[in-house]
Amino acid sequence: MPRRSILSPSDRATLLAPPDNDGDRIRLYTFSESDLALIRQRRGDSNRIGFAVQLCLLRYPGVALAPDQSVADSLVRWIAGTLWLDPAAWAQYAARDTTRRQHRQQLLSYLQLSAFGLSRFRALVRELVDVALQSDKGLLLASHALNALRRQRVVVPPLRVIDRACSQALLQANRTLHRRLTGVLDEGHRTRLDALLALKPDRSSARHTAGGETLRTRSRQLRLSRLVRHRGPGSYLELRSGPPFGNPDPTARR
16 A cells, blocks of 8 residues: 655645745845856856756755756746846756756755765654654654755755655654653553553544554644653553543532
8 A cells, every 4th residue: 555645735835846936036046156157157048047947946945956847937037037048948958868967966066965865864764753753744844854954955855755754754753652651551551541542433534644543643642742751650650541631620629
């Protein structure tokens, strides 16, 4: 069965979207004198505009131009306008895969960026585990991952890789929560805790997280984990068959 994505279509549409207004484009994509000098070294309008587009995308959102990646016409026109080039030349560049790859390598060196590899993936998962212990929101995890890679000057990989890293971090976080919840319990407490976290038959259609737990179960796990942190392992001795965070008995205040 295919792995369930933790990112929604709307998340995917916004996470790596280049700026779509002039204000953000000026802030993120204004070329320096050294940028312009490097762009002018390319031969022909198509190479210059293609090189400039790649330079902009590597700066933000931090991605390398893929062979099948489309670039918004409005962005191409804006970049071409700043360079006094004909935006129609972009179509010729987009068809040249070898040139695109050569320009990418030159830009990685110029921008002092590192490629994303297996070691970076593992380090990213480790960093995301701390975030996943606090929240299971896919958009939050993915945004943290992108910011971390940009801060480390690493080229952002495709979103499917970010999605997989977030899913693995959630899985490891779930295992950590399970160890925290069960490590101090005897067999009787474990039985009662299992019953507390059991999914009700009429809730079987609830939305699931990437690790397989329902959001309701995940929420209870997080709340119980916080109970351990704030009140200590001994707080488990007070577990009853009812909800652990129910309203107090109103007569107790009298």
